[in-house]
Amino acid sequence: MARSAAITDWQKGGVRYAKLKRIVPEFLEPATVHAFFVGVRNGGRFRLLNPFSPLQREFVVAVTDDEVVILSLRRPGVFRASIAGVIYRSKLEDSNVAWNNGSCDVDGVNYRPISYHDDDARHLANLANGTDS
Numbered sequence: 001m002a003r004s005a006a007i008t009d010w011q012k013g014g015v016r017y018a019k020l021k022r023i024v025p026e027f028l029e030p031a032t033v034h035a036f037f038v039g040v041r042n043g044g045r046f047r048l049l050n051p052f053s054p055l056q057r058e059f060v061v062a063v064t065d066d067e068v069v070i071l072s073l074r075r076p077g078v079f080r081a082s083i084a085g086v087i088y089r090s091k092l093e094d095s096n097v098a099w100n101n102g103s104c105d106v107d108g109v110n111y112r113p114i115s116y117h118d119d120d121a122r123h124l125a126n127l128a129n130g131t132d133s
Contacts, residue, residue, distance in 0.1 A: 019081035024060055027071065027083050031064035035127050037120035038073075039104065039111035059087070061104060061111050063127045068095040068106060097128035 017038075025033045040056050060071040060083070070088035073081070088106065098105045103112040104121040113121040 016081045020060065023081065023083060024062060024071070028062060028064055028069060031067065034063050034065070035120060035124040036060050036062035037104070037113050037117040037124055039113045039117065039121065041109065041111060058114065059111060061106060061121070061124060063092070063097075063124050066092050068092060068097055068128055070106060070111075092128060095128060097125050099125040 020036075020038065024036050038058055038060055040058055057075060058073045060073060062069045062071065068088070068090050069086060072084040072087045074084045088109075090107065096105075096107050099122050100110075102118070103110045104125050105111075111121075
C-alpha cells in the first residue's frame with residue numbers, strides 16, 4: 001500500500017517540514033530548489049537513543065539550478081524551522097556530492113539524513129551528479 005504525500009510529509013517532520021518546504025526556496029530565491037534534505041553531521045544509527053540529539057545542529061542540504069547549498073538551522077532544530085545562515089555554497093560542477101552508505105558526502109563532509117529523509121538525500125546526490133532528472 002502506497003503512502004500518501006501528507007503522511008510522508010508528516011513523517012519527515014510535520015509542521016516543521018512544511019515550513020522548511022516554504023522557507024528554504026524563499027531563502028535561496030531567485031534560484032529554484034530542486035531537492036533538499038535535513039541532516040546532521042556525524043549522525044550515527046543510535047541518534048534516537050542519544051538524549052542530547054535534540055541539541056545536535058541540523059543542516060539543510062539543497063540543490064538549485066546550478067549550486068549545492070548547505071544551510072545551518074537554528075537550535076534546537078528538532079523543534080524549529082529557522083535558518084541560521086549559509087555555511088557552504090558551490091557551483092554544481094565544482095562540488096563533489098556522493099551518496100555513501102546511508103549518508104550524503106558534500107566535498108568530504110558527511111551529512112546523515114534524519115529519519116525519513118534518506119530518499120531525498122539519494123535523489124539530491126543523483127541530481128548533483130547529473131544522474132537524475
